[in-house]
Amino acid sequence: MPIEFVLDYRSPYSYLASTQITKLGAQVHYQPIDIVWVMKKVDNQPSSLDSPKVRYSVVDGVRWAKQYGVPFSPNVKLFDALMQGQVRSDLLSRAGIAGQQLGAFEKVSSALFTVVWGGNSDDLTSEEGRSKFAKSHALPPELWDVANSDDVGEKLATNNERAAARGVFGVPTFFVGDEMFFGNDRLSFVKARLQE
Structure with missing residues (x-):
């Protein structure tokens, strides 16, 4: 039975x-x-970046990363640009969908998570930076053009509506069949459900 993994690259727990x-x-x-x-x-009210919940999630993220043996270092420059509206808020999710459409999702997704949370300092705040990012990670050169396309925008809207209709209120969320699991800390429950 497959797992459906609902994610947003801005989420530290989606990365983990x-x-x-x-x-x-x-x-x-x-x-x-x-x-x-x-x-x-x-x-469901999104948290502001300066809220206690977000500050705690960074500390908690470090704990989880240590447990998993993976790097954890938020890309502060990118998050500042997102907060100031210099980068469209849905660009990263659009890039993930573009990766799916280009048949390169695993490489694109891994590179995105690495640059957002894994300590890579690539610049995603400018066109030039995004172009260098695609080249340095051997991603399709048309990635960002596809990400900004109407087709990808429609797919993202469909994903959003479907997630809301299924009861998603945060990420990461996992579905095994119709059963929903919310949070990185529920992966053991996902595993148990798969084994049933």
């Missing part, structure tokens, strides 16, 4: 889960969404 999900031995279907849009749709 992404480092472990393939170890469960099941086929994974990835569904990038704009979690801020979904949270507003389902009446």
Whole structure:
């Protein structure tokens, strides 16, 4: 039975889960969404970057990363640009969907998570930086053009609506069949469900 993995690259817990999900031995279907849009749709209040919850998630993320043996270092420049509206808020999820459409999702997704959370200092705040990012990670050169396309925008909207309709209120969220699991710390429950 496959796992559906609903994610947003801005989420530290989506990153952490992404480092472990393939170890469960099941086929994974990835569904990038704009979690801020979904949270507003389902009446769940997104946290501001200076909230106690977000500050705690950074500390907690370091703990989880240590447990998983993976790097954890948020790309502060990127998050500042996102907060100031210099980078469109849904660009990363669009890039993930573009990776799916270009048949390069695993490479694109891994590179995105690495640059957002894994300590890579690549610049995603400018066109030139994004072009260098694609080249340095051997990603399709048309990645960002496809990410900005109407087709990808429609797919993202579909993913968002579907997630909201299924009860998603945060990320990462996993589905095994119709059963929903929320949070990186629920992967053991996902594994147990797969084994049933």
